[in-house]
Amino acid sequence: xxxxxxxxxxxxxxxxxxxxxxxxxxxxxxxxxxAHVFHxxxxxxxxxxxxxxxxxxxxxWDGEGNRLLDFSSQMVNTNIGxxxxxxxxxxxxxxxxxxxxxxxxxxxxxxxxxRLVAERTPGDLNRIFFTNAGADAVEHxxxxxxxxxxxxxxxxxxRSYHGGxxxxxxxxxxxxxxxxxxxSSGVVHFDGPxxxxxxxxxxxxxxETERALxxxxxxxxxxxxxxxxxxxxxxxxxxxxxxxxxxxxxxGVREICDRYGIVFIADEVMAGFGRTGTWFAxxxxxxxxxxxxxxxxxxxxxxxxxxxxxxxxxxxxFAERAYPGGLTYSGHPLATACAVATINAMEDExxxxxxxxxxxxxxxxxxxxxxxxxxxxxxxxxxxxxWAIELVSDPHTRAPLAPYGGSSPAMNAVVGACKAGGLLxxxxxxxxxxCPPCNVSDAEVAEGLAILDTALTVADGFVTS
Numbered sequence: 001x002x003x004x005x006x007x008x009x010x011x012x013x014x015x016x017x018x019x020x021x022x023x024x025x026x027x028x029x030x031x032x033x034x035a036h037v038f039h040x041x042x043x044x045x046x047x048x049x050x051x052x053x054x055x056x057x058x059x060x061w062d063g064e065g066n067r068l069l070d071f072s073s074q075m076v077n078t079n080i081g082x083x084x085x086x087x088x089x090x091x092x093x094x095x096x097x098x099x100x101x102x103x104x105x106x107x108x109x110x111x112x113x114x115r116l117v118a119e120r121t122p123g124d125l126n127r128i129f130f131t132n133a134g135a136d137a138v139e140h141x142x143x144x145x146x147x148x149x150x151x152x153x154x155x156x157x158x159r160s161y162h163g164g165x166x167x168x169x170x171x172x173x174x175x176x177x178x179x180x181x182x183x184s185s186g187v188v189h190f191d192g193p194x195x196x197x198x199x200x201x202x203x204x205x206x207x208e209t210e211r212a213l214x215x216x217x218x219x220x221x222x223x224x225x226x227x228x229x230x231x232x233x234x235x236x237x238x239x240x241x242x243x244x245x246x247x248x249x250x251x252g253v254r255e256i257c258d259r260y261g262i263v264f265i266a267d268e269v270m271a272g273f274g275r276t277g278t279w280f281a282x283x284x285x286x287x288x289x290x291x292x293x294x295x296x297x298x299x300x301x302x303x304x305x306x307x308x309x310x311x312x313x314x315x316x317x318f319a320e321r322a323y324p325g326g327l328t329y330s331g332h333p334l335a336t337a338c339a340v341a342t343i344n345a346m347e348d349e350x351x352x353x354x355x356x357x358x359x360x361x362x363x364x365x366x367x368x369x370x371x372x373x374x375x376x377x378x379x380x381x382x383x384x385x386x387w388a389i390e391l392v393s394d395p396h397t398r399a400p401l402a403p404y405g406g407s408s409p410a411m412n413a414v415v416g417a418c419k420a421g422g423l424l425x426x427x428x429x430x431x432x433x434x435c436p437p438c439n440v441s442d443a444e445v446a447e448g449l450a451i452l453d454t455a456l457t458v459a460d461g462f463v464t465s
Contacts, residue, residue: 006143013054013065014055018053022061026063033273051063051064054083058444060424069448069451071435072425073435074170075296077296078300078437079273081440087299088302090341091338094109094333098333099333103130103381108415110332113339114128114336118313120279120280125292128312130330131307131327133243134168134423135165135306136168138267139264141259141307142154142171148229149357151228153186154232155232156190157192157239160172161174161238162267162269166180167187170187191215192244192249195208195244196379226260226261226262227411231257231263234267235280236271242387242433244381263291264276266281267292268282270296273342274357275355275385276359277357277384280292280294288311293309299335302338303338305332340388351438351439358388358445359387368380375455376393376395376460377393382434387435389457391430396465400430401462404429411427415455423451432455
């Protein structure tokens, strides 16, 4: 398990950087950012982004040199923590050997990365098509499904996120889709299971599963079963709220897809590579998809990389027929060497098992204990190192502390309290997500829970009943 090095002098940052020099450099970087950088998902005039000067293990240092425990894993992707020495060394070694090569050529790093991913995927997902990130992995998975089936429409659930490119953002089931959706992408959305805010008036997990599957069946019947190429689901929805599917749901989706010849795509971009305490989140449900997308944790975000794991049946479609798609940087040697080192570090250091243990023995119980004491917590839910804290202003009506698709002064205050206490959280709408690295230590989780305890006291002040 990778932990923070011995305590650093107050005048130094990880890597031996002088604190005063780093702060000055960071302030200059902030000035240049505001002058020239165009940020994603943001109104540019209202931004004041945090500067990060350094990182190590489960921690980052902000623009003033304050150390923050990273409970966001950045974009829920630094699954092995920051600056893992084995992975940093592997990137440097590959750069010295072969920085880049066209994807038509074999390179050792790509071949080994494909083998390591395929060894861990469920079922017969034996062929790997590498992309640059998660969104283009989704784009290519949908393209493969459409070409394989000769159909066009794709099913995707509300409360989901699949990426910011054209098809991926239209598949997305949250408000980020709205400005980009012209109802011309062939996407049909449906409601998935979410018992805490059930759209099916369910009272038990069994009811939620049964009613959600009945709803999906009706949508397919009303839209035309023979018109659907694919159904895409995040195995455990991430940004949308970490709603773990109830027992039987994923198996029911698999059966429905088989019944109608619909390709089942599992989106593992955020939930994969140890995040839920298994190599892939779909492993928790004993279901094998036809295609599986991945990114983020495959390199811990150190170098951009994504991909599609392809079943034998779909790979056979393109045995004699050219696949009409590709990328200049598909299987880039720096990225795939990073993936090799990341996967081997996770395996050798038992990070996936650690994530499972942390979730079941430390983080999960700790969050449930906080929920029992704080009326602002409507629900905590998750697996491994992938948890959501649902914040409410009224525990009886379950009124959210911020509206769907927006924020609120109350949520801003809670996030501010987290940062003031030394915790960098992942927040979305009315939720705080607790997503530390897979190799987080018990002591670091305890530190994070203590800071959350104080921040939730701030949230309690906004509870109205």
